[in-house]
Amino acid sequence: KAGVTQTPRYLIKTRGQQVTLSCSPISGHRSVSWYQQTPGQGLQFLFEYFSETQRNKGNFPGRFSGRQFSNSRSEMNVSTLELGDSALYLCASSSGPGNSGNTIYFGEGSWLTVV
């Protein structure tokens, strides 16, 4: 059974540009959540989608957005990139929504460097 797949694995962008990251959850999982991981802040919750609806959102500016498609695949977008957006972006999936206590499985992440 394939795990959570994230693309691209590595990318470099310039300040002011935008970026789109993609995530394919584990087959059968309908919940997808996104996290930002940096050395200083650790893992920070961005948002969660379940059945194409955003269920929850962390404390990030509006430049960070996401969506989920009918096949449960998800994308996140960051516009007007800043140097501080350099981080490992992790996607995670679970079979149920965030309030169900289901185990959450992570992908390998997308390393974003903003120069």
Add this chain to the structure above:
Amino acid sequence: EDQVTQSPEALRLQEGESSSLNCSYTVSGLRGLFWYRQDPGKGPEFLFTLYSAGEEKEKERLKATLTKKESFLHITAPKPEDSATYLCAVQAPDNFGNEKLTFGTGTRLTIIP
């Protein structure tokens, strides 16, 4: 606000030297407490989920326990391949009733051959 604190930040052990990692939390309405292992440059790998005080789970050299205020990850006779960062996370509703995972900053474990 939910808080998750892991200690120690870093731990160096000799191969075979058993020890414990601590995760203390302050949340209301705990749904679950999760332990993950993360290797450098990779995503967190799921280890355990604990739901209620008194619960214990084991996997190879690892054993996780849970009380009302903290969780321990016990490592028995560790091997060098156990070297990694171990992350603890709690799932609980926020003030608006939304559920999310709150992570600790992790314990970086190094096992010396």
